[in-house]
Amino acid sequence: MHSFDAITGGWDAVCGASGVHETLRLSAFRTVRRLPGPTAPPAHVVRYRCGCGDDHELLMSSVELDWAPIRSTFGEHFDLMTGRMAEDPDQGVELWWRSMRRGHWPVTLHCAHHRAPVPAWPSCLRALEPDDERAVSHLLVHYVCPLCDRQGTQVMRPQALELVPRLQ
Template sequence: MHSFDALTGGWDAVCGTSGARGTLRLSAFRSVRRLPGPTAPPAHVVRYRCGCGEDHDLLMSGVELDLAPIRSTFGAHFDLMTGRMGEEPDAGVELWWRSMRRGHWPVTLHCAHHDAPVPAWPSCLRALEPDDERSVSRLLVHFECPLCDRRGAQLMRPEALELVPRLH
């Protein structure tokens, strides 16, 4: 199981070449492929660009890919009101829920078949092509629209793929 760290905004990952541990951010994904089989829970193979410069594959469940970022937003934290460490496992879910009700989803895509931006999840992504592997400033993101199941593509900055609640 790959845990999501809300502070670093990524999943834990181990380099397939050196064995070094690192953080896997959504902008390092290169492809997401759903495996055939049961629909609940779905399993995905995520190909990502590792810090070693090579691409590695990672098997992730739908829960790890889509829900772990939401669940882990708040775990143990310093409560400024009480001056003590606290843990509210549902606080992260509530924070994301409020953010999503305002229209700020973990990932927002622009499908040509819809007038408004489409709320999406990391599992909707199909391929991410960077403009330059050494210093990525733009990604061509290929996706499958969660509303109409059609394929689309859009140019995005890596920052737009950061999995943090947007509080507006």
């Protein structure tokens, strides 16, 4: 099971070549492929660009891929407001709830068949092609629209794929 860290905005991953632990951000994904079989919960094979420069694969359930970023807690952390160590297990859910009410979902897609931006989840992504692997400034994102099940493509900046709630 791959846990999601709300502070770093990524999943824990281990390099298949070196064994080094790293944070796997959504912008490092290269393909997301849903496996045939059970639909509750579906499983996905995620191929990602590792810090070592190679591509690796890992198996993730839709719970890990779509819900873990929202349900993640901030764990024990230093609270700057109180000057003490604190842990608030409901803070992550509250922040995401406020962010999604303002229209900022984990992923927002621009499907050609809909006028407004489409709220989506990481499991809707199919392939992410960077303009330059060394210094990614844009990604060509292939996806399946969660509203109409049609395939689409759009150019996105890596910052648009950061899984942190936006409250502005």
